[in-house]
Amino acid sequence: MLRLALRTLRFRMGTFVAAFLAIFFAAAIVMACGGLMETGIRSAVPPQQLDSADIVVAGNQSYDVPGADDSAILSERVRLDAELEDTISALPGVQETETYVFDGEPPEGTIDAIGVVAEPGADVGELRERIDAELGANTTTLTGDKRGQAELPEARETSVNVISLSGVFGGFAIMVSMFGVASMLALSVTQRQRDMALLRAVGATPRQLRRLILGETLVLSLFATALAYIPGQFLGELVFDQMAERGVATEGVAFHQGWIPTVSAMGAAILAALLGALGAGRRAARTKPTQALAEASLESKLIGGWRVFFAMLFVAGGVALSIVTVTVMSGPLTSATAGPAVFLFAIGFALLAPVLAKIMTFLLQWPVRAMGGLTGHLAVLNARGRGGRTAAVVAPVILLTGVATGTLYLQTTNDDAERQTFADSLVADAVVTTEDGFDEDVVDQIDALPGVAGASEYVRSVGFIEEPDDSSPLGGGWNLQGVTAEGADATTPVEVTAGAFADLHGDAIAIEDEHAGKLGVDVGDTIVLRMGDRATLDVQVVALFSAADEYDTLLLPADTLAAHTTEGFATRILVKADAGTGPEQLMADLNELVAGEDGQSVADRDALFSEYEDQQQTATFANYIMVLMIVGYAVISVINTLVSSTMARRREFGLQRLAGSTRAQIMRMVGMEGAFVAVTGVVLGTIASIGIVVPVSLKRLDSVVPAGSPLIYVATTGLAVLLTLSATLLPAWRATRGRPAESAVAIE
Numbered sequence: 001m002l003r004l005a006l007r008t009l010r011f012r013m014g015t016f017v018a019a020f021l022a023i024f025f026a027a028a029i030v031m032a033c034g035g036l037m038e039t040g041i042r043s044a045v046p047p048q049q050l051d052s053a054d055i056v057v058a059g060n061q062s063y064d065v066p067g068a069d070d071s072a073i074l075s076e077r078v079r080l081d082a083e084l085e086d087t088i089s090a091l092p093g094v095q096e097t098e099t100y101v102f103d104g105e106p107p108e109g110t111i112d113a114i115g116v117v118a119e120p121g122a123d124v125g126e127l128r129e130r131i132d133a134e135l136g137a138n139t140t141t142l143t144g145d146k147r148g149q150a151e152l153p154e155a156r157e158t159s160v161n162v163i164s165l166s167g168v169f170g171g172f173a174i175m176v177s178m179f180g181v182a183s184m185l186a187l188s189v190t191q192r193q194r195d196m197a198l199l200r201a202v203g204a205t206p207r208q209l210r211r212l213i214l215g216e217t218l219v220l221s222l223f224a225t226a227l228a229y230i231p232g233q234f235l236g237e238l239v240f241d242q243m244a245e246r247g248v249a250t251e252g253v254a255f256h257q258g259w260i261p262t263v264s265a266m267g268a269a270i271l272a273a274l275l276g277a278l279g280a281g282r283r284a285a286r287t288k289p290t291q292a293l294a295e296a297s298l299e300s301k302l303i304g305g306w307r308v309f310f311a312m313l314f315v316a317g318g319v320a321l322s323i324v325t326v327t328v329m330s331g332p333l334t335s336a337t338a339g340p341a342v343f344l345f346a347i348g349f350a351l352l353a354p355v356l357a358k359i360m361t362f363l364l365q366w367p368v369r370a371m372g373g374l375t376g377h378l379a380v381l382n383a384r385g386r387g388g389r390t391a392a393v394v395a396p397v398i399l400l401t402g403v404a405t406g407t408l409y410l411q412t413t414n415d416d417a418e419r420q421t422f423a424d425s426l427v428a429d430a431v432v433t434t435e436d437g438f439d440e441d442v443v444d445q446i447d448a449l450p451g452v453a454g455a456s457e458y459v460r461s462v463g464f465i466e467e468p469d470d471s472s473p474l475g476g477g478w479n480l481q482g483v484t485a486e487g488a489d490a491t492t493p494v495e496v497t498a499g500a501f502a503d504l505h506g507d508a509i510a511i512e513d514e515h516a517g518k519l520g521v522d523v524g525d526t527i528v529l530r531m532g533d534r535a536t537l538d539v540q541v542v543a544l545f546s547a548a549d550e551y552d553t554l555l556l557p558a559d560t561l562a563a564h565t566t567e568g569f570a571t572r573i574l575v576k577a578d579a580g581t582g583p584e585q586l587m588a589d590l591n592e593l594v595a596g597e598d599g600q601s602v603a604d605r606d607a608l609f610s611e612y613e614d615q616q617q618t619a620t621f622a623n624y625i626m627v628l629m630i631v632g633y634a635v636i637s638v639i640n641t642l643v644s645s646t647m648a649r650r651r652e653f654g655l656q657r658l659a660g661s662t663r664a665q666i667m668r669m670v671g672m673e674g675a676f677v678a679v680t681g682v683v684l685g686t687i688a689s690i691g692i693v694v695p696v697s698l699k700r701l702d703s704v705v706p707a708g709s710p711l712i713y714v715a716t717t718g719l720a721v722l723l724t725l726s727a728t729l730l731p732a733w734r735a736t737r738g739r740p741a742e743s744a745v746a747i748e
Contacts, residue, residue: 016220018644019273022184023224024231025636026177027269029629031232033170034261036240040163044254045148045155049100053115054124057088057131058150059534060140061157065477066466072477073157075462076532077103077566079110080139088114091130093122102151103566113150138534145254155250161622162240162249169626172343174268176399176630179347180637181269182276187392187641189213189277210278217277218270225266232265233257239625248622279306307351314348317341318691326695331550332418334696338410341692346402349688353398354391357383360680361390372672375665379672390677393645397681397720398688400634404716406689407627410696411620412708417700421550422612425493428574430586431458431608435599437569443484446573449589451581454490456483457558457570466536467528468519479553480532482561482570490576492555499523499543501555510543510555529554531564635723642677642727646670650735657740666736667729674728678721685720686713 050056059078062071082099089097096117103112118127128141142149149155189196196209204212236257243249321341325334349356361383368376383390432438432446438457446455459482464470483492488501488510497513504510509527511519521527521541529537539556547553558570577586583604594600653666697706 016188016216018640019181019184019188019217020220020224021640022181022637023221023269023273024228025633026181026272027225027228027265028232028235029173029633030170030177030265030268031228031257031262032236032239032629033166033173033626034265035233035236035255035257036166037163037170038258038261039236039240039253039255040159040161040166042145042254042256043149043155043159044145044256045152045250045252046145046254047147048151049102050113050115050147050150052117053098053147054118054143055116055128055131056142056147056150057084057114057116057135057139058112058142058153060138061149061153062140063464063530063534065464067469072464073160074532074534075157075477076564077112077153078138078534079106079112080114082109082111084135084139085111085114087134088116088131091127091134093119093127093130095119095122100150104568107563107568148252152250152252155253158248158250159253162243165248165622165626168339169630172340173630173633175343175347176403177633178268178272178275179350179399180396180633181272182279183350183392183395184637184641184644185217185273185276186279187389187645213277214274217273221270221273225269228265228269229262232262235629239629242625243622246621247618279304307354311348311351314344314351318344318348322692322695325692326699329699331421331552332414334699335410335414338692338696339407342403342406342410342689345688345691346399346406346685349402349684350395350398353395353684356684357391357394357680360683361676364676364679368672368676372668375669376672378669379676382669382673383676389645393642393677394681394684396634396637396641397677397724398685400631400638400723401682401685401717401720402688403634403685404627404631404719405686405713406693407623407631408712408716409689409693409706409708411623411627412712413693413697413700413706415616415620416707418616419612420701421548423609424548425551426605426608427493427576428491428608429577429583429605430575430590431603432573432575432590432594433601433603434571434597437571438573438600443487443573445593446575446590447487449593451578451586451589453576453578454487455573455575456487456491457562458482458491458572458574459558459561459565459570461532461561461565463532463554464530465519465527466530468521470519480529480561481553481555482558483555484558487574487576488555491574494545494547494551494555497544497546499541501543503542504555504557506557507537507539507560508542508557509539510545511541512547512551513544514546516541516544531561533564533566535564537564635719638720638723639727642674642724643731646728646731647735649732653732653736654738654740657736663736667732670728670732671725674725675721677728678724681724682717682720686717 047053047056057080059080061074061078063074064071085097085099088094094116098115099111100113100115101111106112116127116131118124124143128143131141199209199212237255240249240255244251244253318341321337321344325337325341329337361380365380365384368380370376372379432442443455443457446452459480461480461482462477463480464477481492483501483504485502485504488504489496494512496510499510501510509529511521511527516522519527523541523544525541527539527541529539531537537560539560543555545555562569575586575590577583587602587604590602594602656666657663693706694704697703701707
């Protein structure tokens, strides 16, 4: 049967090229996502200043969050006690040590890293174990390309982002590509039902047919996945470079795609191809020989039981995630469940394409006949009589429209909600910035200006509540904001309900009252914080406040928090004007105050919004580029499927022309069929996306209409329609170029 499979490949080149492309691009995209994940896991940073060291000792940036399964990456540089150099130098096997400082001026008695040179002939691995045993869990030892992490500790944090993005979108890519490959293979086998029928009629057994289908698919998929290696590596590196350029990943991290993501992607694509081909050939293999030829021309079954089962499974999963999104999730966490729901709905609807396309045919038959006349009538008859092929070409259009519309509007809706949250939290009218720190009396000088309602230093970090036990937020830690006690009331979007911000001095903290209730703490109680530099801090609750639902910030004295940041000092002062002072006057007074001060500048609210927009665009860029890859594959699937389906009708077109139809009439008929496919796919894809976009919009914006320009929908659906018509009409034009008699005897 393998020989027959190879001969079949040679004589069915057009059909198999389409299947080859589906497998090829699926493998390339999954390989790219796998390469990104491996790059994040390895987090290899070739060292620069530390290149001469065999082992680098640095602070451990990983933190095991109490009550969470995963560890977090601390937000500040974890520094070392300078005396550790003496401890390491005394260990056997150490030839030389050197201390390093990379970021600013560390607190007295601390350093950023220690480079260790091993004695000639010493085993570096054993020496590393010896250092680990001596120093404990607060430090880490780095070798090889990981040594550069001591120079760029932010590489660990951005690598976590790359891992999560590639993992999530890699899973989506596998789902979409497996569906695309399986659908293309199913269409390929369906187009060859007559071949299968003849083989059954001349005595081929069901087992032999299955071996034939699996053999030719295996050969095809092995070639396709092998050739996808170089494009997959190039695509992964290109995406990573773009992430690094936009700040999503750290420049200096080396891209790496080894054999594991390559083999995994090849396996996923081959498995999808084999499952698709086996499922598609199942009906032909089970057909009785006496019924085989009739079954080849007449579609007797609308949709299989297993397809209905998986379709319901995907749709039910989408509904479940929509419910969880609305009832459980809040703020940015809605994306964690909303994103997968888009793909579940789209794939579920695409699997139901045979049934849904039949319904749409019934609804659209009258307008199609009214507008198309005889050609419209033929288009409707083709759609009704060949429901399987119609569903096969509608499915990728559903997938394209549903995934593109859903993901884009989810992103714009979440972006708009985040902007509103930021606007609500931005109380200040101006901000004074510095590069080298402020003098001690600058805040008092600003506060004394006429028209100033309050001024406060502004420091940001991330920390964790260790005691009492804290289960919120979900493992990511609390935002910590450092404030000046006298100006906190005027520059924060909260209202004190107990205690007073005036007591925010020394080791003190103010916490949102509802969460304080969950922790069981009140004014006067003590909380143990794990700071961003890994230090622990016992702080006393001096104030409780009420805030918006998504406000996840704890307030500390600015000088206390700054001491646990990489910079070590406040770089901003927020200023709030009183009711009678305009922004222009406030800016003029502040500019006059800081005139002549090196490194100090003044900006208004618009500048703060602009900075926030830049940060948000950096954070969402990776989402857009990953979505673009998946949507790109959906586009390829649409073109591939439609071109293959149309070119396979060359014999049909030849018979129609011999019966008296003109080439123009056939083109009009095909155009009507393409329009029907486009409208059906766009309508069903839109319905699939609405299943999650509307709930998220209600949750985050209190509106059924998502944020974002209507042009997004116009562009997405316009692209789907344009691709559908182009991929239908151009192959039809080519298929009808030859003589009708030659086309009528052509291989389907």
